[in-house]
Amino acid sequence: MTSTDAGDRLARRRVDKFEERRRALADAALQTLAERGYARTSLRDIAQCSGSSLGVLHYYFRDKVELITYCVRRYKAQCVERYDAIAAHATDAEALLHDAGEGLAATLEQDALLHRLWYDLRSQALFEESFRLDVADIDASLERMIWRIVTASAELAGRAPRCTSGLAYAAFDGLFQQSLLRHLSGDADALDDLRAGTRALLTRLV
Amino acid sequence: MTSTDAGDRLARRRVDKFEERRRALADAALQTLAERGYARTSLRDIAQCSGSSLGVLHYYFRDKVELITYCVRRYKAQCVERYDAIAAHATDAEALLHDAGEGLAATLEQDALLHRLWYDLRSQALFEESFRLDVADIDASLERMIWRIVTASAELAGRAPRCTSGLAYAAFDGLFQQSLLRHLSGDADALDDLRAGTRALLTRLV
DNA sequence: ACGAAAGCTGGACGAGCGTCCGACACCGCG
DNA sequence: CGCGGTGTCGGACGCTCGTCCAGCTTTCGT
Structure with a gap:
């Protein structure tokens, strides 16, 4: 040596x-x-x-920006890992509809604060150029996650998706964000509405 | 006297x-x-x-909070006024599909900065209790605006809406927000995708 | 065991913040 | 004309922020 x-x-x-x-x-x-x-x-x-x-x-x-950026990257890693499990094992269409709703609702309930931060950071990205790359990256990850659920759902139902990946993500993201706001405001129906909304979106979009 | x-x-x-x-x-x-x-x-x-x-x-x-709150209330007044026009005069289903997409796209293009502020404030409301009432109020206005478009579209198509008002708003809001982020990032397709997405959502949800 | 490098501390610094206030300009009325 | 009220100004104040650093303690190869 x-x-x-x-x-x-x-x-x-x-x-x-x-x-x-x-x-x-x-x-x-x-x-x-x-x-x-x-x-x-x-x-x-x-x-x-x-x-x-x-x-x-x-x-x-080095400075605050580097710290925040590093944090966001770590958040992203956690995020992707967390979401990859949702659409993993479903054998029929009805089960997937159920699992997807339950998965999103559970995520909303358990990680409400982290997702609140995510929406905060994404809003910051609207103003601060330096955040946009990382935000776009995380958005893309989430879009892939949603698309896996949609395509799996379509496949199990013997159909083809009736929307683009971008539209599906936008719709689910809007639903999740609205549910989060209501959940954090103490609305007890928020979780159930998220479950119902997930099912509705999934059946309309495939 | x-x-x-x-x-x-x-x-x-x-x-x-x-x-x-x-x-x-x-x-x-x-x-x-x-x-x-x-x-x-x-x-x-x-x-x-x-x-x-x-x-x-x-x-x-009196202080900064009162100024901001007053600003938000004024913004809301502008907002409602602006949106009330969109679904006003359409005589057939296809025209409404077209008008809705054009209306949202025009709004996105002309008032991108104001909407950016709206999403910023709504994110702040996730953290700051004092914003929530005003934000919920504006959200409700926007939800009614979307619901007018959806019901008008359903009526002209001779059908009933296949979703709740809340779900419709969540989906359109997600679409608009995603389009805004992409538009501000310089994505030239953002506007067209918003038009296409509006049409897709509207036909899936009624 | 010893010296150098790594790791850590608490405070200093200037900038920028919201708030507050004394001084001043303006204007209609007695 | 003078006077009181309304509107305006710019600076002072106390605070918190991000940044930076001199010096201390700990760690570790030699």
Whole structure:
């Protein structure tokens, strides 16, 4: 083993540790962002909620934009992973209709705060150029997720989808967003309406 | 005429002038908000863009929240007025399909910035309780507008709507929001896709 | 065990924020 | 003309923000 090999291993381990810490900080930051919203969250809030300090944040992230961007990327990873499971195993059309509604409703209930953050960030992207690429990326992931459900539903029903992937996503996204707003406002019917709406959309669009 | 009558007239004229100035300031503020977004707009920005000063803003509005709320209410008035025209005069189903798509596309193109502000404010409402009532109010107006189009379309086609008013609004809202994001990102197909999507949604939902 | 590098701390700094206020211009009335 | 009320201005105030840094502690290869 040469000395440069040892150096490489060393450097790699250091980088790994650095990255791991970044991830931990970003996850804590994501939690805080989800609770207070993008515009109302300061680096001091994030530092306090993650039990670290301002200096640490600046040690691991050049500035606030880099931290936020890193957080959003992590969020996206969680998002895709979470959604990939929804349309996985359904053997008949009726079961898929049910599972899709239940999946979306469960997601809305369990991760309401994270999705609130997502809509917040997407709105920011309307104003801030620098967010648009990441937002478009996440949107594309979600669109693929919805499209998998739609095509699976069509296949099980022996039909072809009667809409484009973009339209299906837009409609489901609107439904989910509206449900989220009502759910967070304390509307008890929001979840059931999301289930019913999912079923309705799915049967109209295929 | 008694002296109190004269006093009343005088007081009323003063109040009118006061309200008129508030409106003018709010309209200018709305312009600035639409351009820079809620979180990035300071009272100094608003003062500068409206050619007034910080002191004037505070003379006519107790604080920033009152100014913003007043702006949103004015926005809502414009909004409803603007939309009421869309589904007004269509004599056959095909014409309505066409008019609805053109109306939404024209709105998207002409008032992109105002709608961007609307989505911004609605996202803020997810976090800030104090916005929710006004946002819910505007949402309800928009939902009624969409529902008028859907029912008119169903009637002209000799059918009944196959969805609830809430689902129709959610779907159209999602479509419009997605189109807005793409339009602002410079996607040249956004407008055409909105037209096509409107037609598709309308034919699937009735 | 020791020295250097990595990791971390708390506070300082200037900018920008919402708010507030004293001073001044304007105008109709006595 | 002078006077009080209305409208306006620009700066001061206290605060929070993101950024940055001097210096301390911890870690770790040698």
